[in-house]
Amino acid sequence: MNKHDITCPHCHKSFSLDNAGYADIVRQVRDREFARQVQEKLEAAAQEEQLAAERAKFAHEQEMHQALHARDAEIQALKNQIERHEADRQAAACLAEAERKAQLQEAMQAKETEIHQLQARLAAGTAEKELAVTKAVEAVQKERDTLQNTLKEAELKNTLAASRLKEHYELQLKDRDEHIERLKDMKARLSTKMVGETLEQHCEVEFNRARAMAFPRAYFEKDNDARSGSKGDYIFRDADEGGTEIISIMFEMKNEADGTATKKKNEDFLKELDRDRTEKKCEYAVLVSLLEPESELYNTGIVDVSHRYPKMYVIRPQFFLQIISLLRNASTNALSYKRELELTRQQNIDVTNFEEKLETFKTGFARNYDLAQRQFGKAIEEIDKSISHLQKIKENLLSSGNNLRLANDKAQDVTIKRLTRGNATMKRAFKALDTP
Template sequence: AKDEQAAVERERDELRNATERARDELKSQSQRAEAELARVQAEAQAALAEKLAAKDELIADREREIERIQDMRARLSTKMLGESLEQHCEVEFNRLRATAFPRAYFEKDNEVVEGTKGDFVFRDFDEEGNEIVSIMFEMKNEADDSTHRKTNESHFKKLDSDRRKKGCEYAVLVSLLEPENELYNAGITDVSYRFEKMYVIRPQFFIPIITLLRNAALSSLGYRKELEAVRQQNIDVTRFEDQLADFKDKFGRNYRLASERFQKAIDEIDKSIEHLQKIKEHLIGSERNLRLANDKAEDLTVKRLTRGNPTMKALLDEAREAKAADAGTAGGGGVDVADAELLDDSGE
C-alpha cells in the first residue's frame, strides 16, 4: 500500500511539474508576443508620425504658395499679373542658367509671324551645337476680380500655332487661370489629346517641366544621332543612285548626240567623196576632150582646110606666089617657115 501511495505521489508531482513548465512556456511566449507587438506598434506610429509630418509640411508649403500667389494677385492689376508671371519665370530660369542650362537659349519671342507671337522660346543645344529640345512658352494670368474669365483651353489653339510657326518641338502653357480646377492644380498636365506635345503647368512647375523635357531629349539624343547617321547613309546611297542615274542619262544623251553627229559627218564625207568623184569624172572627160581637140588641132593642115574650097585654095596660092616673088626680089633664096608649111601642104 505504501508503494502504491508513493507511485501516486510521484505521478502527481510529475504532472504538477509538467503543468508548471507548460505555464512558464506559455507565459514566455506571451511576453515575447507582447514585446513584438509593442515594437511593431512603435514603428508604425513612428512611420505614421513621419508621414503626417511630411504631409503637414507639404500642406503648409502648398498653403504658403497659395497665399503668396493670392497675395501677389491681390496686389497687382491684370496687366501687371501677366508681366510678373513672365518675370517670375525669367528670374527662375536665369537663376539656374549657368549651372543647369549653360548652352540654352531662353528669350522673349519678339518676332511676329502672321500677326501672332508667343511669350518665350526655350532652346537647348549639345556640345556640337545641335539642338536638343525647343519649347514655346505662353504665360497667362488674371486678377481675382476680373469679369472676363478665360479657360486654359481657350489658349491652346494659338499656342499650338505659335509653336509650329517658330519650329518648336513642345508647347507649354504656364497658367494661373482656373485656380479651382484640380486637373491643372495636380501638377504637370498633358493635354496632347487636344494638341500634340502640349502641357499646362502652374508657375512652380516651370523649371521641372524644362528639366523633364530636356532630360528626355538627352536620353533620346544617342538614338536620334544613330537614326540621323542611318538616314544620312540612306541619303548618300540615294544621292549616289541619283547621280549614277543622272550620269547614265547624260552619258546616253551625249553618246546619242555624238553618234548622230558622227553619222552626219560620215554622210557629209560620203557626199564629198561622191561630189569629188563627179568632179574627177568631169575633169577626166574634159582632159579627154582636150586631148581629142589637141589631136585634131595637130592633124589640121592647109590642104585639109582648103579641101573642097577652091576659092580659099586660090587665094592661098596667090598669096604664096606673091610672097615668093617678093623674096626673090630681095635677092635671098631663103624660104620662110610659113612658106615651107604651105609648100608641104601643097605637096601632100
Template sequence: MQEIKCPNCGEVFVVDESGYAQIVQQVRDKEFDKELRRREEELAGKQESELRLLRLEQKQEYDDALAKKETELQKRDQLIARLQAQISGTETEKKLAVAEVVSEKDRELSEKTTEITALKSQLANKATENELKEQALQKQYEEKLKMKDEQIEYYKDFKARQSTKMIGESLEQHCLNQFNALRMTAFPNAYFEKDNDARTGSKGDFIFREAADGVEFISIMFEMKNEMDETATKHKNEDFLKELDKDRREKKCEYAVLVSLLEIDNELYNNGIVDMSYRYEKMYVIRPQFFIPMITLLRNAALNSLQYRRELELARHQQVDILRFEENMNTFKEGFARNYRIASERFKTAIDEIDKTITHLQKTKDALLASENNLRLANHKAEDLSIKRLTKNAPSVKAMFDELKKEESEN
C-alpha cells in the same frame, strides 16, 4: 462706380473702383485668415487625437502585461495553498515540502520579477521610442505648418506688390533667370530668346533652339501664363493651347510648352508634366519648377535621334542635288532643243532662200542666153543689111539713093 448697402442701417453709399477693390481685398484677407486659422485648428486637433490614441495604446499594452503576470502569480499562490493542505506526516516532511515549495516559488518569483523588470524595461524603451516618434511627428507638423505659413506669406506679399501684368512678366523673368543660370554650362550652343515676331498676328513668349553641325535637332515654343486671385475672369490652361499650337506651327517649332500658374488648385497640373498631345501635337503643360527639367528631357530625347536626323538631312541634300541635276539636265535639254529648233528653222529658211536664188539666177541665165541668141540673129541681120534690100519696096528712097550716087560720080 459701385454701390454698397450697409447690412445694419440699410444705407446705400457709392465708392469708386479703387475703394471697392480695397474693400474686396479686406474681405478676402479676412476670409483667408479665417480659413487659415480653421486649417491650423484642424491640424492641431488631428495631431492631439493621434497623440491621445498613441498614449491609450501604450497604457493598454502595459495594463494587459501586468494583468497577465498577476494572474500567473495568483495561480502559483493557489498551487502552494493546495500543496500545503495536502502535506501530512512528520514535521520534517512538512518542512521539506514547504521548503521545496517555497524554494520553487522564490525561483519562479525571481524569474517573474526578472521578466517583469525586462517587460518594464521594454515598455520604457517603447515609451521612449513612442515619445521620440511623437516628437518627430510634432516637429514634422510644425515644419509643415511653417512651410505653409511661409508660402502663404510669400504669396500674400507677392500679390500685394505685383499687378496682373507684372506677375506675368515676373514669371517670364523667373524662367529666363533659371535658363541663364545654366546657359553656359548646360546649354552653351542653344538659342533661347524672346519671340518678338508678331507679323502673323500673334507670338509666343520664348523660343528654344539647338543645333549640332548645322543640323537643328530640337526647337520649343514657350508660353508663360499667370493671373492674380482678384482677376474677375478666371482663365484655364486649355484657353491658351490653341493659340500656342498656332504659334508653334508658324514659327516652325517641334514642341510647344505652356508654363502655367493658372488653376493653382488643380491636382492634374500640380502632380508634374501634363502631356496634352491628345489635343494638340507635341504639347505639354508644366509648373515653373519643371521648366529646366522639361527642356533637359526633350533635349536629351532629341540628342538620341540626332544621328538619324543627320542621315535624313544628308539624304535630303542628296535628293536635292539629284533634283538640281535633273533640273539642270532638263534645262540643258530644253535649251539645246530650242536652239536646235531655231537653227533648223533658220537653216531651212536659208536653203529655201538659196533655192529661190538659184531659180532666180537660172531664170536670169535663161534670159541672158535668150538675149545672146537675139543679138547673134540681129548681128547676122545687120551683116546682111544693104541699100538694095532697104529700097526694095521703097522706089522713092531708091531714086534718092540713085541720085546721090550719080552726083558723087560726076564730082
C-alpha cells in the same frame, strides 16, 4: 464804349480799360483758376486710386493670413487629438498589463501554495505519493509557463497595435503638413507680386542661372513677332557646335490672381499655343501654368497633352528647367539619326534632280528679274513725284519767308504813339502810369 476801372495790386494805381482789355484780363484769371482746379482734382483722384489699391492689397493679405491661421488651428487640434489618443492608449495598456500581472501573480501564488502543500505531503507520504506530487508540480509549472507565454503574447500584440495607431496618426499629420506647405507655396505664387510678367521673369532668371553651365549655345528670348496676329511668350532654340539646330520650344506662361472673377483653365490656352508653335516653326510647345492650383493632375509633375495637340506639355514653374533638359537630351540623341538620314538622302540625288533644280532656278531668277524691273520703274516714278512735291514745299517755304519778313517789318513800325492814336482812353492810362 463801357469803361472798367482797374487798380494795380502792386503800385495801387488805377486806370481804365475798355471791354476788350477787361475781357482779356478776366479770361487769363479764369484760365489760371480752371487749370488750378483741374490739377487739384487730378491729384485727389490719384490719391484716391492709390488708397483703393492699398485697401485691396491689405484685404487680400488678411484673407490669406486667416486661411493660414485656420489651418494652424486645425493642425494643433489634430496634434491634441493624437496626444489624447496616445495617453488613453498608454493608460489602457498599463491597466491591462497590471490586471494580467495581478491575475498571473495570484495564479502563481495559488500554484506555489499547492506545490508547498504537495511537497509537505510528499515528505510524509509514500513513494507513490511522491510520484503523484512530482507530476502535479510539473503540471503546475507547465501551466505557469503557459500563462507567462500568454502574457508575453498579449504584451506584443498591445505594442504592435500601439505602433500601428501611432504610424496612422503620424501619417495623417504628415499629410496635413504637406497640404499646409502646398498652400503656403500656392499663396506665394498667387500673391499680387506674381501676376502677369512676374512668372515670365521668374522663368527667365532660372534659365539665365543655368545657361552658362547647361545651355551655352542656347537662344531664349521673348517672342516679339506678332505679324501673324498672335505670339507666344518665349522661344527656346539650341544648336550644336556646327550650328545645326537641335531643338526648338515655344513657351507660354500663364498665371492668375486670387481676386480674378472668371477663373481660367489650362485647356483654354492649348489651341492658341499649338497655333503659335506651328507659325513660329517650333518643334515642341510647353505651357508653364499656375492655373487650377488644386488640380492633382497638374500638381504631380510634367503632364503630356500630346493626345490633344502634338508635342505639347503642361508643367508647373518648378519643372521649367527639367522639361528643357529632358526634351533637349531626347533631341540630341535623335540628331545623329537625322544626320545619317540626311547624308543618305543626299547621296541618292541623281542628275535628273539637279536639272530640275537648275530649271527651277532659271524660272525663279527670270521671275525675280521681272519683278525687280517693275519695282525699279515704280521707284523712279515715286522719286519723280517726291521731287515735284519737294519743289512745291520749297515754293511754299519761300512764300512763307516773304510773309514773315513783311510781318516783321510791320511789327518794327509798331509804337505806343501809333497804337494810342485816336484813343484818348489809352493815352490817359499810359500817361497816368508814367506820372510818378
